[in-house]
Amino acid sequence: MLYHVRMYVRLPPDLDPADRADIIAREMAYSQKLQREGKWPQLWRIAGEYANFSILDVAGHDELHTLLSGLPLFPYMDIEVTPLAAHPSKIAV
Numbered sequence: 001m002l003y004h005v006r007m008y009v010r011l012p013p014d015l016d017p018a019d020r021a022d023i024i025a026r027e028m029a030y031s032q033k034l035q036r037e038g039k040w041p042q043l044w045r046i047a048g049e050y051a052n053f054s055i056l057d058v059a060g061h062d063e064l065h066t067l068l069s070g071l072p073l074f075p076y077m078d079i080e081v082t083p084l085a086a087h088p089s090k091i092a093v
Ligand SMILES: O=C(O)C[C@H]1C=CC(=O)O1
Pocket: 007, 009, 027, 028, 029, 031, 032, 043, 050, 051, 052, 073
């Protein structure tokens, strides 16, 4: 199943800089592993915001929740999920 996911990062301004750098490095490694596995095929920065639009391709709601809640930044993010269904006007390419 495909999901459109919006992630808004809300790191506390007083977070220790070393802790911040560590979380961001672990987040990058985690997301790149999922990208290599094909589970995170699209990742876009929302221009002007510390936020992204992503497409995740997973078995269903339970796997999606497992992957999202495993994000090192998960405690510091607001996340909006939209399940995607096939559109009848979409042409095959
Ligand atoms: O920076 C972000 O948008 C948050 C997060 C999503 C992937 C990643 O590496 O970091």
